[in-house]
Amino acid sequence: MKLSVGILAGGRSSRMGSNKALLTIEHRRFLDKIAEEMSAFDQVLVSAAHKEDYPECGFPVVEDV
Numbered sequence: 341m342k343l344s345v346g347i348l349a350g351g352r353s354s355r356m357g358s359n360k361a362l363l364t365i366e367h368r369r370f371l372d373k374i375a376e377e378m379s380a381f382d383q384v385l386v387s388a389a390h391k392e393d394y395p396e397c398g399f400p401v402v403e404d405v
Contacts, residue, residue: 342382343383344381344382344383345385345405346385346386346387347363347375347378347385349387349391349394350362350388351389351404352389359393361394365405369401375399377396382399385399385400385402387402387404388402388403388404389403391403392403
């Protein structure tokens with residue numbers, strides 16, 4: 341059986357003021373750290389408000405319409 345996981349990467353950032361998924365901790369973006377944690381799944385998808393915000397994420401990005 342194949343399992344996929346979706347990372348909910350970002351909405352409008354209205355409360356935070358900036359995209360939380362692109363913030364860094366220990367010189368790494370949150371999104372990259374989460375994706376690494378999920379790498380055991382067969383497929384990792386990133387759900388985002390704007391696909392163009394994640395040009396280098398390395399995973400398919402699905403726009404949340």
